[in-house]
Amino acid sequence: MKHVTLPLDEETVRSLHAGDEVLLTGWFYTGRDAAHKRLAACLAAGDKLPFPLAGETLYYVGPAPEKPGQIIGPAGPTSSYRMDPYTPALLDHGLRGMIGKGRRSQAVIDAMIRHHAVYFLTIGGTAALISDSIRKKEPVCYEDLGTEAVCRLYVEDFYAIVGIDCQGRSVLRG
Amino acid sequence: MRELDVSVVQAAVARMVVEANCRIGAEAMACLRRSREQEEHPLPRRIMEQIIKNDELAEERTVPLCQDTGMAVFRVQVGQELVLTGGLLEEALQTCMAQGYREGYLRKSVVADPLFHRANTGDNTPAVIYYEIVSGSRILITFAPKGFGSENMSKIAMLKPADGVEGVKAFILKTVREAGPNPCPPMVVGVGIGGTFDKCAQLSKFALMRELGQPNPHSDYAALERELLASINKMDIGPAGLGGHTTALAVHIESFPTHIAGLPVAVNICCHAYRHSRVEL
Numbered sequence: 001m002k003h004v005t006l007p008l009d010e011e012t013v014r015s016l017h018a019g020d021e022v023l024l025t026g027w028f029y030t031g032r033d034a035a036h037k038r039l040a041a042c043l044a045a046g047d048k049l050p051f052p053l054a055g056e057t058l059y060y061v062g063p064a065p066e067k068p069g070q071i072i073g074p075a076g077p078t079s080s081y082r083m084d085p086y087t088p089a090l091l092d093h094g095l096r097g098m099i100g101k102g103r104r105s106q107a108v109i110d111a112m113i114r115h116h117a118v119y120f121l122t123i124g125g126t127a128a129l130i131s132d133s134i135r136k137k138e139p140v141c142y143e144d145l146g147t148e149a150v151c152r153l154y155v156e157d158f159y160a161i162v163g164i165d166c167q168g169r170s171v172l173r174g
Numbered sequence: 175m176r177e178l179d180v181s182v183v184q185a186a187v188a189r190m191v192v193e194a195n196c197r198i199g200a201e202a203m204a205c206l207r208r209s210r211e212q213e214e215h216p217l218p219r220r221i222m223e224q225i226i227k228n229d230e231l232a233e234e235r236t237v238p239l240c241q242d243t244g245m246a247v248f249r250v251q252v253g254q255e256l257v258l259t260g261g262l263l264e265e266a267l268q269t270c271m272a273q274g275y276r277e278g279y280l281r282k283s284v285v286a287d288p289l290f291h292r293a294n295t296g297d298n299t300p301a302v303i304y305y306e307i308v309s310g311s312r313i314l315i316t317f318a319p320k321g322f323g324s325e326n327m328s329k330i331a332m333l334k335p336a337d338g339v340e341g342v343k344a345f346i347l348k349t350v351r352e353a354g355p356n357p358c359p360p361m362v363v364g365v366g367i368g369g370t371f372d373k374c375a376q377l378s379k380f381a382l383m384r385e386l387g388q389p390n391p392h393s394d395y396a397a398l399e400r401e402l403l404a405s406i407n408k409m410d411i412g413p414a415g416l417g418g419h420t421t422a423l424a425v426h427i428e429s430f431p432t433h434i435a436g437l438p439v440a441v442n443i444c445c446h447a448y449r450h451s452r453v454e455l
Contacts, residue, residue, distance in 0.1 A: 062242075064237070073237065078323060103354065127239065147282070147283070172416065
């Protein structure tokens with residue numbers, strides 16, 4: 001199991017291969033359907049993004065509410081393909097890592113190869129377990145979106161598998 | 175005639191939505207454990223172990239198994255000799271479902287308008303409710319929260335009668351293959367065969383409300399369920415779509431008479447978080 005520190009640098013991304021099991025430590029951002037739509041609209045309009053994307057990693061998640069005393073509620077991955085229409089533009093603006101579940105489009109894979117980006121998988125439906133490795137949560141933007149708001153999360157030893165590496169090789173079946 | 179105050183229904187509903195979301199059933203847990211033993215390679219085995227550990231943790235902490243606590247679906251079977259008093263059943267179900275989602279710290283995942291505004295309703299309403307009038311004087315409520323990672327992989331086909339059993343099998347297997355790693359395998363495959371376009375889809379949803387692995391009562395359909403499960407588990411999609419023997423935990427088929435010109439087939443896919451709860455009052 002490889003230990004990987006976030007944010008990712010290009011050298012680290014190049015050292016990751018499809019199928020590698022990793023433990024991620026560091027900060028990343030959350031974002032799913034509605035946030036992606038706003039980020040893409042922001043880029044299309046030529047506006048400044050509400051947070052710096054360069055070198056960062058996005059986790060496709062809409063957490064359940066936290067109980068009193070918890071940092072975050074259960075927070076497993078959502079299906080990544082729904083973010084595919086917006087993802088190449090985000091990669092063009094420096095996004096380096098993505099965390100989700102399931103397939104990606106060829107357009108996303110091509111953009112990942114072009115920009116040396118990596119796509120990690122976490123195990124769908126293991127949200128309670130995953131939330132144990134999340135240590136800090138800070139709001140970032142789009143709070144009106146509720147569970148779909150963008151947050152910054154600090155994780156320690158967050159289990160993931162390299163799903164598609166920066167050469168476009170995939171570990172997914174089917 | 176028997177009278178029942180809807181307040182009794184309300185208390186039960188608020189409890190059952192939390193229970194279904196936080197506790198995997200005994201049959202599903204037993205099936206997950208059996209599947210883990212069948213995985214000889216370390217990665218699919220580790221994934222099955224994580225799923226089992228997650229489900230144990232969720233029950234221990236009373237937190238949802240999955241952050242997607244679904245769109246709420248109820249099947250309500252009301253005995254025609256039962257009179258509900260003290261309020262409207264529909265209102266009681268919607269209000270208490272929302273109460274359960276609020277008090278149980280479950281995610282609110284419903285948007286008011288599907289196309290134009292997509293603003294979250296904030297309380298997970300409305301639930302999708304199917305009512306049936308049945309014999310007797312009791313009310314049977316089945317609740318199944320439906321996550322959309324798997325719901326989105328579902329499909330319906332209006333086959334020709336000439337397509338027959340082979341056509342039905344081919345459509346079901348194609349739907350599962352196309353779903354692949356997306357719906358959080360190992361999945362549970364709910365199939366509706368017959369009826370009309372809409373009835374067929376409803377049958378496939380009801381198929382996902384059966385106890386896990388409970389066979390269809392008709393031997394020919396039960397044999398088809400077993401055959402399809404074996405074919406699906408040879409696809410090597412596996413846990414999380416990373417290869418392995420466990421692509422599906424079960425195939426459940428429900429059938430209904432249909433028109434001389436038709437053979438509708440609906441495939442409703444569920445993830446490994448096979449959640450439901452039932453109460454009879």
